[in-house]
Amino acid sequence: MKLYDTGVYLNNGQEIIPAAKAQLPVSQEEAARNTIAYSILSAHNTSGNMDKLQIKFDKLTSHDITFVGIIQTARASGLDRFPVPYVLTNCHNSLCAVGGTINEDDHMFGLTCAKKYGGVYVPPHQAVIHQFAREMLAECGKMILGSDSHTRYGALGTMAMGEGGPELVKQLLSQTYDINMPGVVAIYLKGTPRPGVGPQDVALAIIGKVFGNGYVKNKVMEFVGPGVASLSADFRIGVDVMTTETTCLSSIWQTDEKIQEFYEIHGRAEGYKELKPGNVAYYDGCVEIDLSEIKPMIAMPFHPSNTYTIDELNANLDDILADVEKKAQISLDGKVPFTLRNKVIDGKLYVDQGIIAGCAGGGFENICAAADILRGTSIGADAFTLSVYPASTPIYMELAKNGVLADLLETGAVVKTAFCGPCFGAGDTPANNAFSIRHTTRNFPNREGSKIQNGQISSVALMDARSIAATAANKGFLTSAENFTGEYRGQKYFFDKNIYANRVFDSKGVADPSVEIQFGPNIKDWPKMPALAENLVLKVVSEIHDPVTTTDELIPSGETSSYRSNPLGLAEFTLSRKDPAYVGRAKEVQKAEHAIENGECPLDVLPELKSVMETVHKEYPEVGKGNLGVGSTIFAVKPGDGSAREQAASCQKVLGGWANIANEYATKRYRSNLINWGMLPFLIPAGDLPFANGDYLFFPGVRKAVEEKADSITGYTVKEDKMVPFTVTLGELTDDEREIILKGCLINYNRK
Known part of the structure; x- marks a missing residue:
């Protein structure tokens, strides 16, 4: 796999030409308009300016x-x-x-x-x-x-x-969805995957190469090249869904007769049209991949980018497992002991559980290939278990009709209904200290359902369904699918549209205003949220120095998901796995804001604020009633990797959070969530922090700075009768985003 350090041209969909060596009859600007991504974004942009997009989705x-x-x-x-x-x-x-x-x-x-x-x-x-x-x-x-x-x-x-x-x-x-025109990176595929290599293997190889260096961060990955034709529709889908783990903005592939067949199988032939780059297309970067060189992969705990080939892992077990332990101590903050070296039996790594599930693993071809490997074997009667979740009932139906379901059940595997639970910790949580291999999307700490706050830890490695099946056939000992020498039958898929016709409610776009919405006691409205004050006093209530902080750590998945209809109820879980004291600290500070809203003195409910305000008043005597907001903030090095869940930000806001302070935001979507919930997405340069957990920060004139589009904002650390200045920035904001922050949240911005 090769990453180009400059832009490239793609000539006739086949030839990569580094920009420095290109002698072509079109300009870079013209060639950049020949990508598939540009054509789609242009067709959906309402701004009239392709540098500043305002997208309406279909x-x-x-x-x-x-x-x-x-x-x-x-x-x-x-x-x-x-x-x-x-x-x-x-x-x-x-x-x-x-x-x-x-x-x-x-x-x-x-x-x-x-x-x-x-x-x-x-x-x-x-x-x-x-x-x-x-x-x-x-x-x-x-x-x-x-x-x-x-x-x-x-x-x-x-x-x-x-x-x-x-x-x-x-x-x-x-x-509209407002973004700058994103960069577009070519993912140039050539060659054909070797037997036993599946889409998760290709995906993990890509993630391992580009996540750490941010090569495709907030860009569009455009899959092109002669190797695309060697991949089935299901294979392409399996690679595509995992592009999220690279932190890219989106993805698009050239299409061909295999995609046309997919639409025809699903009774929607009219949905297909050929997409391909223009004769000469310019890309901001290129990842060149020879599919024939990719081997079965494994992403070890606790991130999809922690990748090795399975052969490499098996050949260097002790060294790699020792490295995983070191990384685990960072991810787990040393709160629980963690090792996988006790899983090594007679030089082989024993796995406790296998799962093939969800949007990544539950596809028809993945499950059929796994069944081919398992046919005539058993998973054994020891600790190892295998669960398979087809991604839809039509897939389940076809597996029943073609005999694959029976083949799987005979081995001792359990086949369940379409459900995303294994991906986020709401099903099949392993035993304490157990090790699970999964063809799902993520393996963050505790995402499998264990709770380090209760002294529990289990862990997940990501693998392709084929190698999971090979491991299952080997009674739980980690095995590459390349060891399977039998036949892959390549069953054809038939889609039964009646399943959805019989069960899915489709209004056909016709609204019925007479229908009464059915509520439950857990479904609550969002609480009232104040507008941004002229000046802010913020207490730092959590300080996180992990290289990356996931949304799972900001607001856990799993058992908390049932409370996402209840803003106040869910907020009680905020940072519960990373910093259990956060909620109490934030709520204590929030008392002051509630006092201000009620026309009362905040010093009466938060006595420690008195000395802070005395220090502030030495230089800013005018700050006080009518122009002051009091709340909390957190610092994290790089927050927001992973889920799109808005609650990672909204729970902080519900608890009185007014800002995040970070060296960098891991994803655009997390920063957008902060903005849409009226939180300031502050940036501070990496290095020694001018504050610590428990410190109070003062931001004078912060509202005016947002209104006037100030490039930087001066804040002060208030302690020991002194105010020590430091500088933060907000990054680029649209006019609408500034107005959302000023009004306190998107609800206030839109309220009629």
């Missing part, structure tokens, strides 16, 4: 831990109907067993909203969000926005993006 999609908050936010802003097709799937809180009625209450909320506002409702266990979108929503040349970070349908010619809920709210209110 379709929206959400699942059942995001759609309640999104619709509640839009309702508060005057929503009367869905202006574009909006699909509400139920694949995350499908297990209506924890928390009483609250999960099914959310589902009924979704169904009644689909009726009232003119949407589509997919009942639990029918399909995971992204498989339904592939089967029923994707169209070549279109754009889809989803409130899940793995919203990626580029292999089917659809440019899709995963964002926090407020960006979907904007689309529901006929507003």
Whole structure:
């Protein structure tokens, strides 16, 4: 795999020419307009300026831990109907067993909203969000926005993006998605994958190469080159969905007769059209990949970029496992002992669990290939277990018809319904100290469901379904699928449209205002949020120095997902795995803001603020009643990797958070979530911090600085009767984003 250190030209879809060596009859500017990404973005841009995009999407999609908050936010802003097709799937809180009625209450909320506002409702266990979108929503040349970070349908010619809920709210209110024109990086494929190598292997190889250096961060990955033709539609989909883990903005692939066949199989032939770059296309970078050189891969805990070949791991077990332990101490803050070296038996690594599931692993070809490897074997009667989750009921149906389901069950594997739980810790949580291998999307700490705050730790490595099956056939000892010498049968897929026709509610875009929305006791409105004050006093209530902080660490997944319809209830879990004292500290400071809102003196409820204000008044005597906001902030080196969940930001705001301070934001979507919840996305240079956890910070004239588009803002650390100055920046903000921050949140911005 080769990363080019300059831009490149792609000539006739085949030849890569580094920009410095190019002698072509078109300018760079003209060639840049010949990418597939440019053509799609241009067709959806409403600004008239391709440098400053204002995008309107064709379709929206959400699942059942995001759609309640999104619709509640839009309702508060005057929503009367869905202006574009909006699909509400139920694949995350499908297990209506924890928390009483609250999960099914959310589902009924979704169904009644689909009726009232003119949407589509997919009942639990029918399909995971992204498989339904592939089967029923994707169209070549279109754009889809989803409130899940793995919203990626580029292999089917659809440019899709995963964002926090407020960006979907904007689309529901006929507003736009505003971004600068992103860079476009060519992912140039050549060669053909060797037997035993699946899409997860290719994806992990890419992630391991580009995540750490930010090569494609916030850019569009455009898959081109002769190697694309060697990949089936399912294979391309399996690579595409994992592009999220590179921190790219979106993805798009050239299309061909294999994608045309996909649309025909699903009864939507009209959704296909050929997409390919122009004769000469310019890209801002290029990742050149020889598919024939990729071997079965494994991403060790605790990140998809922690990659090795399986052969490399097996040959260097002790060294690599020792390195994993060192990285684990950073990820786990040393709170629990962690080792995998006790899993080595007679020189081989023993695995406790295998899972093939969800939008990445639950595809038809993945499961059929796994069954080919397992056929005639068994997973054994020891600790090792294997669970398989087909990504949709139509896939499940075809596996039943072609005999694969029976083949799997005979081995001792368990085949379950379409559900995203294994990806975020709501199902199949391993035992303490157990090691799970999964064809799912992420392996962050505790994302498998264990709780380090309770002294528990299990861990996940990511692998392709084929090598998981080879490991299962070897009774749990880690095995590469290249060791399988049998035949892959390559069964053909047949799609049964009647399954969805019989169960999915589709309003056909017709709203029925007479429908009453069905609420449950856990579904709460967003609390009132104040506008940005003239001056801010903020207490630092958490300080995180991990190289990257995931959204799972900011607001945990798993058991907390049932509370995402309850802003105050969910907020109690904020940073619970990373900094359990955060909530108490934030709520203590929030008392002062509540006092200000009620016309009371904040010093009466937060006595420690008295000495802070005395110091402030020495230089700023005018700061006080009517022009002061008091709240909290956190520092993290690089927060926001992973999920699109808006609650990573909104929970901080609900608890009185006014800002994040970071050296860098891991993803655009997390920074957008901060802005949409009225939080200042401060940036501070890397190095020694001018403050520490527990310090008070003072930002005079912060509202004016936002209004006047100041390049930098001066803050002060207030302690020991002194104010020590430091500087933060906000980065680029659109006029609308500034107004959202000034008004306190997107709800206030849109409130009628």
